[in-house]
Amino acid sequence: METLTIKKEKATAKEDTAKQVSGSVAVLEAFLAEGVEVIFGYPGGAIMPIYDALYDYNEKLKHILVRHEQGAIHAAQGFARASGKTGVVFATSGPGATNLVTGLADAMIDSTPVVCITGQVFAHLLGTDAFQETDVINITTPVTKWNYQVTDATEIPEVLAKAFYIAGSGRPGPVLIDITKNAQLQLFGYAGYKKCEYIRSYRPKPNVRKEYVEQAAKLINEAERPFVIFGQGVILGKAEDEFKAFIEKAGLPAAWTIMGMSAIPTDHPLAVGMLGMHGNYGPNVLTNECDVLIAVGMRFDDRVTGRLDKYAKQAKVIHLDIDPSEIDKNVKSTVPVWGDCKETLPMLTELVQKKEHKAWLQRFYEYQEKENLKVIQDELNPKGEVMTMGEVIKALNELTKGEAIVVTDVGQHQMVACRYAQFQRSKSNVTSGGLGTMGFALPAAIGAAFGDSSRTTVAIIGDGGFQMTLQELGTIMQFKPDVKIIILNNQFLGMVRQWQQLFHEKRYSFVDITSPDFVQVAKGFGIPGKSISKREDLVASLSGLLNSKGSYLLEIMVGKENNVFPMVPQGRGVAEIILSKDEL
Amino acid sequence: MQKQEFTITVYTENHIGLLNRIAIIFSRRKINIESMNTSPSEVPGIHRFTIVINETEEVVKKLVRQVEKQVEVLKAYYNNNEEIIWQELALYKVPTEIIAEEVKVERLLRQHGAKAVVIRKDYTVFEVAGQREETDKLIKVLEPYGLIEFVRSARVAIIKASRGFHEKLKEFEALKPGSGLVKNEYLNKQEEVFSM
Numbered sequence: 001m002e003t004l005t006i007k008k009e010k011a012t013a014k015e016d017t018a019k020q021v022s023g024s025v026a027v028l029e030a031f032l033a034e035g036v037e038v039i040f041g042y043p044g045g046a047i048m049p050i051y052d053a054l055y056d057y058n059e060k061l062k063h064i065l066v067r068h069e070q071g072a073i074h075a076a077q078g079f080a081r082a083s084g085k086t087g088v089v090f091a092t093s094g095p096g097a098t099n100l101v102t103g104l105a106d107a108m109i110d111s112t113p114v115v116c117i118t119g120q121v122f123a124h125l126l127g128t129d130a131f132q133e134t135d136v137i138n139i140t141t142p143v144t145k146w147n148y149q150v151t152d153a154t155e156i157p158e159v160l161a162k163a164f165y166i167a168g169s170g171r172p173g174p175v176l177i178d179i180t181k182n183a184q185l186q187l188f189g190y191a192g193y194k195k196c197e198y199i200r201s202y203r204p205k206p207n208v209r210k211e212y213v214e215q216a217a218k219l220i221n222e223a224e225r226p227f228v229i230f231g232q233g234v235i236l237g238k239a240e241d242e243f244k245a246f247i248e249k250a251g252l253p254a255a256w257t258i259m260g261m262s263a264i265p266t267d268h269p270l271a272v273g274m275l276g277m278h279g280n281y282g283p284n285v286l287t288n289e290c291d292v293l294i295a296v297g298m299r300f301d302d303r304v305t306g307r308l309d310k311y312a313k314q315a316k317v318i319h320l321d322i323d324p325s326e327i328d329k330n331v332k333s334t335v336p337v338w339g340d341c342k343e344t345l346p347m348l349t350e351l352v353q354k355k356e357h358k359a360w361l362q363r364f365y366e367y368q369e370k371e372n373l374k375v376i377q378d379e380l381n382p383k384g385e386v387m388t389m390g391e392v393i394k395a396l397n398e399l400t401k402g403e404a405i406v407v408t409d410v411g412q413h414q415m416v417a418c419r420y421a422q423f424q425r426s427k428s429n430v431t432s433g434g435l436g437t438m439g440f441a442l443p444a445a446i447g448a449a450f451g452d453s454s455r456t457t458v459a460i461i462g463d464g465g466f467q468m469t470l471q472e473l474g475t476i477m478q479f480k481p482d483v484k485i486i487i488l489n490n491q492f493l494g495m496v497r498q499w500q501q502l503f504h505e506k507r508y509s510f511v512d513i514t515s516p517d518f519v520q521v522a523k524g525f526g527i528p529g530k531s532i533s534k535r536e537d538l539v540a541s542l543s544g545l546l547n548s549k550g551s552y553l554l555e556i557m558v559g560k561e562n563n564v565f566p567m568v569p570q571g572r573g574v575a576e577i578i579l580s581k582d583e584l
Numbered sequence: 585m586q587k588q589e590f591t592i593t594v595y596t597e598n599h600i601g602l603l604n605r606i607a608i609i610f611s612r613r614k615i616n617i618e619s620m621n622t623s624p625s626e627v628p629g630i631h632r633f634t635i636v637i638n639e640t641e642e643v644v645k646k647l648v649r650q651v652e653k654q655v656e657v658l659k660a661y662y663n664n665n666e667e668i669i670w671q672e673l674a675l676y677k678v679p680t681e682i683i684a685e686e687v688k689v690e691r692l693l694r695q696h697g698a699k700a701v702v703i704r705k706d707y708t709v710f711e712v713a714g715q716r717e718e719t720d721k722l723i724k725v726l727e728p729y730g731l732i733e734f735v736r737s738a739r740v741a742i743i744k745a746s747r748g749f750h751e752k753l754k755e756f757e758a759l760k761p762g763s764g765l766v767k768n769e770y771l772n773k774q775e776e777v778f779s780m
Contacts, residue, residue: 141605142612146655148601166655198760200753201597201658325649 018189023153023179024053026190027117030160031061033193036088038062038079038450040072044092045132047119049184051090064450064479067471069096071443073103073174074469077112078447081430082405082457084238086113086168087447093119094132097139097178102437104143104174109434110259111236113172115163123151123180136178145173153186161196170204171323172236205322208339208347216318216335217351219292220250225360227290227315228252229275229283229304232259232433233297233322233341240264240426242345243296249349251356253364255283257298259433262423266402272364276304277568278415281375281577282367284568287312288575289363294318297341300330301434310573320344374579375565380420386559387535389416389488395538396458396486397422399546404456405430405448409441409465412494415564417460425455439468442485446472449481456484456546463489463515473525476551484545485527485553487518490560498563502581503570522553529553585640589618590662591670591741592648594633595625595749597656606633606657609650615639619672621738627749630658636739659752663743670741674719675701676710676726677733683708689729696722707732 021029027050031039039061043051054063066072069091076087091100097118107114121130137149146166150159159177167175220226234243240263247254247264253272256263264271273280275287284306287293293315298304305311308330319326319333320341327336337344379390393416396404402424408414408431423429430448432440445459466487476483497511522529529552532541538556545554568577569584578584596602603622610617618636625632637644644662652660680703683689696718698710712719719736 137601138604141601142608199655200756202655203756203759323653325646325653327649329646329649 020187021190023183024050026156040075041090046093067474069099071472074443075447078444079451082448083451089116094134097136106435107174113167114174116176120178120180122182147176149178153183153188165196205340206338213347223292225290226292228254228294230260230296231257231298234263237342239342246349250352262428266422281371282364284574284577296320306568306574393420407445407459409461410436410438413462413488438465443472445483458484464493477525483551487555518555531555533557590644592635594660595658596631598631619738668741673737680708
């Protein structure tokens with residue numbers, strides 16, 4: 001097979017008039033043309049020419065030196081999620097590139113637009129097991145939307161334009177461009193940068209077929225118990241307003257997946273909570289009672305559906321998605337509305353009748369009341385001496401008024417935060433949803449703080465996950481993003497412990513994790529901090545955290561063996577959700 | 585739904601790495617590729633993959649969507665064996681002295697439509713183009729006479745209902761910004777054979 005067909009003649013023909021630049025400069029020029037402001041990266045041998053060129057771009061491009069390449073890509077993800085723009089990463093060849101893999105997989109499954117540039121050994125050394133050579137393209141193929149190896153600098157402008165276009169368009173995703181050192185050094189006649197808007201073989205969004213929109217509207221108009229479930233597609237499609245107009249006109253109760261959270265304010269009258277394994281009682285049970293299920297920009301993950309053969313079997317399913325391969329992948333749709341929801345939602349809104357489904361909505365409230373009595377009130381207003389994660393989130397809500405970006409890691413604290421955190425603004429819930437990457441939160445929060453500095457960024461992290469990427473405190477120390485860190489310390493790998501308690505006869509196998517003195521660790525990085533274990537200190541300490549100038553770390557000791565409920569145990573249907581372990 | 589042989593035809597750009605990108609869609613799901621062939625297509629510069637797998641239609645349909653989702657894939661189709669004309673090429677190396685001595689062998693070869701590609705003093709290479717059963721049969725026939733070497737190519741297939749890729753490509757190229765909208769082609773042709 002051939003390499004990418006690039007019009008090399010064109011470049012050479014203009015060589016006389018066009019200025020000679022290096023491949024490295026072409027990369028940075030591409031960044032400027034694409035509006036890149038921040039790069040998260042780490043230098044190394046094979047990417048040195050790019051870093052050398054960066055020396056002269058210091059004023060136009062901000063580079064954040066992370067402490068590990070995994071930190072760079074998670075930061076770029078956090079940046080993308082909070083800002084809605086594409087995150088950018090630099091890493092060197094070999095270990096630098098392999099350290100990106102977790103973040104690529106995370107960005108792939110959570111559809112986050114990220115462009116990674118990796119250095120590679122000289123083209124003539126490819127395949128010789130050269131120092132820090134690794135087959136990055138093949139390693140990253142399953143976890144990138146697109147990847148490409150550049151061995152000739154003349155390819156750079158066109159390849160970078162494609163990279164940004166592919167990463168950000170359609171269903172977004174990570175793109176990796178591997179550039180050999182010779183291409184970075186090579187001088188060529190630079191004819192300028194042209195943004196890419198079209199690739200013959202790539203259809204970012206299928207065209208909307210009106211007939212299906214009409215059929216969907218008809219089903220919604222005839223429905224007695226319609227129920228909307230939405231995912232990150234609403235946020236990625238920048239269709240929050242269109243979505244709100246749609247549910248408000250047709251009076252549709254709407255529940256979010258973990259990735260869709262914050263697309264509409266959590267206190268919206270039609271917002272009925274979170275779906276899934278640790279979601280709310282009502283939306284899970286009533287998924288199996290609705291007559292029309294309208295899925296918007298979500299992919300029916302197994303954590304949302306539970307057992308598929310017991311999932312919404314009674315309902316007619318309308319599935320709106322930009323990615324044709326998601327239609328009928330897990331749940332068979334009655335009407336597939338393929339397309340960008342920014343386009344399909346207004347078409348639907350136009351056709352649906354203005355309605356209210358008061359009695360149906362009431363059902364959600366009834367379940368909410370049950371959940372309140374059996375779970376929520378004890379979690380948010382505990383009577384015991386030890387603090388719960390829920391009461392911390394509740395106190396935080398009162399202080400942030402739902403205006404903050406909340407970045408969470410993975411585990412119990414993530415589920416509790418997503419269950420109870422309140423949001424007023426979109427792009428506020430940054431978490432590793434699909435991949436469940438522990439260690440995501442601290443670097444992602446750094447990225448989010450750079451992505452939208454107008455809002456407070458609060459990172460809520462468990463004692464386990466924090467220890468996975470705590471080296472990024474060094475990045476905070478050096479570059480001073482404003483990150484408010486809350487460690488919810490239960491002295492356990494809590495979620496695994498919960499499963500061991502519930503499903504493995506309480507055989508606690510390696511979930512008892514020792515932690516360093518986090519406050520001392522932070523202090524070592526020049527970040528002030530405090531540890532609390534008493535309820536009376538909670539509110540004052542949280543306001544201290546939020547009002548601190550710059551970053552701050554607050555460790556909060558919480559109950560060791562608290563469990564997250566409700567829960568749809570694995571292998572059960574969504575309607576078989578339980579509110580306590582006694583129901584198992 | 586029962587498993588059966590499906591031939592997946594994929595029209596792609598001609599790029600390094602795409603073979604791997606397509607292959608891992610199958611291996612990730614632990615699906616064995618029975619045969620895979622890459623070749624040029626009727627359109628200059630456009631590559632054509634022919635992939636054979638044994639699966640249910642439901643699975644094949646999902647796989648084809650995953651294939652088509654790849655940035656450098658233009659279009660993917662799947663067909664059962666009734667919907668295609670297909671061939672494989674087999675080569676057989678046998679000792680020449682047996683061919684010369686035993687008239688029977690010559691007759692057998694003729695019966696199976698074998699052609700001599702090379703005749704040397706020590707061995708002769710025959711080729712047979714046909715379907716799996718036919719080429720398999722000749723192995724059985726030649727084994728007693730000292731079949732030295734055997735090899736068979738991947739399947740190549742022509743879709744009976746296809747009108748070629750030129751028109752489809754024009755449709756795609758019409759999608760370039762500035763030109764009018766084309767209807768959703770996936771949905772329009774849902775019922776036709778020549779679609780996914």
